[in-house]
Amino acid sequence: MGPKKKGKGKKGDSKKKGDKEKVEPTEWDDLTLEELQNAVSSLEANLATSQRDRGRAQAEHDAVQSYRAITQNQIKEIELQIDALDRRIEQVQEDNAVELRVYAHKVKHINYDHDRKLLEVESLREENLAKERSL
Numbered sequence: 001m002g003p004k005k006k007g008k009g010k011k012g013d014s015k016k017k018g019d020k021e022k023v024e025p026t027e028w029d030d031l032t033l034e035e036l037q038n039a040v041s042s043l044e045a046n047l048a049t050s051q052r053d054r055g056r057a058q059a060e061h062d063a064v065q066s067y068r069a070i071t072q073n074q075i076k077e078i079e080l081q082i083d084a085l086d087r088r089i090e091q092v093q094e095d096n097a098v099e100l101r102v103y104a105h106k107v108k109h110i111n112y113d114h115d116r117k118l119l120e121v122e123s124l125r126e127e128n129l130a131k132e133r134s135l
Helices: 033-134
Strands: none
16 A cells, blocks of 8 residues: 555635634623632532432433333243243143043943943843743
8 A cells, every 4th residue: 555645634614824703702701700700610510410410310211221121021031931831721731632532532432332231231131031931
């Protein structure tokens, strides 16, 4: 890289050395030294008060932000717990449905066995009645 080029200065707003800017009068121009010292003391007191108030406001702001962050974390944790409970409820419902199907199948099987044995007993009774009549 080559050497840096020096700037040519500002364009446009160049002022001649002989020209003086007009300064508008301020409220402080007509005050005496004592009045200026009193004004400085008053302004310094206002500055100290403003800085103290700003510090308090900043501390309050920080406390609110901290509380907000803590609350948001708690909300996220509770939402995760709710999601876990919802999944657990769904699992329990599915397990319950499976158990109901199993018990319904067992009831059908027991009814089938009962009906079959009832028919066997009925046929045995008929056979025994027929034997008794034949005797």
